[in-house]
Amino acid sequence: MDEDGLTARLKAYEGRSAAVGGTGKDPVNAPMIRHWCEALGDTNPAYTGPDAIAPPTMLQAWTMGGLTGHTTGRSQAYDELLALLDESGCTSVVATDCEQEYLATLRPGDEITFDSVIESVSARKTTKLGTGHFVTTRTDVRVGRTLVGTHRFRILKYAPERRKKAPPRPRPVVNRDNAGFWEGVQQRRLLIQRCTACAALRFPWLPGCARCGGPDWDTLEASGEGTVYSYVVMHHPPFPAFDPPYAVVLVELAEGVRMISNVVGTPYDKVRIGMPVRLEFRSYDDDLVLPVFRAAAEEAVV
Structure with missing residues (x-):
């Protein structure tokens, strides 16, 4: 398949669902908020006490499925998209960046649901890692019917650069003490x-x-x-x-x-x-x- 044909097939997945009807494995809760704040050194008093709110940047954390994943997984369309990229030689993947929009405050006890859509698939790009395609998904996070935030997540599916010769083993740091x-x-x-x-x-x-x-x-x-x-x-x-x-x-x-x-x-x-x-x-x-x-x-x- 030529590059134009592959790009057209990839673009056909834009707007299709990546995950439907996802539910948070746990409600918003104080222990996870505490762990998050301790890890980041965030001592904002808004995140503690009886009227605590969740740090807005935890938005993605409430959607994560952990090691065992979600009972409602990603969509068939998203799996097909990744398989097509694999077939084209883009077998490696790296997360590149994310964007978040906060629309409402989350508090302990809130139970979230979410849906994801394949927002965009780029044409083939050349990077230091290799050539490949950027795939952006948009996840809408809700409590009940209220949209509380949007999370855009971008990955690069790429064909790793082939090395003709194995690079040398890293050298130890030698100093006067060793x-x-x-x-x-x-x-x-x-x-x-x-x-x-x-x-x-x-x-x-x-x-x-x-x-x-x-x-x-x-x-x-x-x-x-x-x-x-x-x-x-x-x-x-x-x-x-x-x-x-x-x-x-x-x-x-x-x-x-x-x-x-x-x-x-x-x-x-x-x-x-x-x-x-x-x-x-x-x-x-x-x-x-x-x-x-x-x-x-x-x-x-x-």
Whole structure:
């Protein structure tokens, strides 16, 4: 399909419903208002007390379906529009901006309903992320029959720019406090700082001892044995030179200090707290060496 034909098909969805008969999962309520104000540091007294109102900027919050979504979902037309964009190669999506109009005050106890319409679909645009189409939806929020606000939300559905060559791995920040650690890594040695006054070990490297305040130190070479103390799995945002999903682990070394790294050779969904791991050094290019860990059981198989 040529670009003009695709744009015409996309434009045909303008004015069609994106969601019909949506209802707020919860009525407007004081706990959510409190959490919102605490997160934003908003101490306006209008949002507390027996006559409290909801911050106007919470308008979209009352329409959100959470992780499980709404029992009344988005329309078939909106799903068709997104599928058409996917078919055209615009498989990635990013939220770009929103506009809100406030027409009435919301108070705890108000139960909201909403309807959404596909307001506009742009012609193909070129951005730094790639080429694609901006899709704008308008959501009308009501309490009973009263229109209390309008929320316009815009996304970009785009075809990600294809990279010919994988970008280089980000470089660590080396300064006067940690230069000795990175020199050790280049020599395939994992060095831990040790206070010469109280013998406390510390990692990451610091200019002074957190236990006694002593400024002097020497180093101890780690044995390389450790266990996974905690971990997270990174899905988003994708970052150049990394291939999500992948696990970022906090490893407790046998010496008692902890460090953040990656587990190699083990799928991200097989990483577990308490899993024994063993240090190894991996070269990512001509001048970058990083300490990583391999599951001890996997190492034994290899």
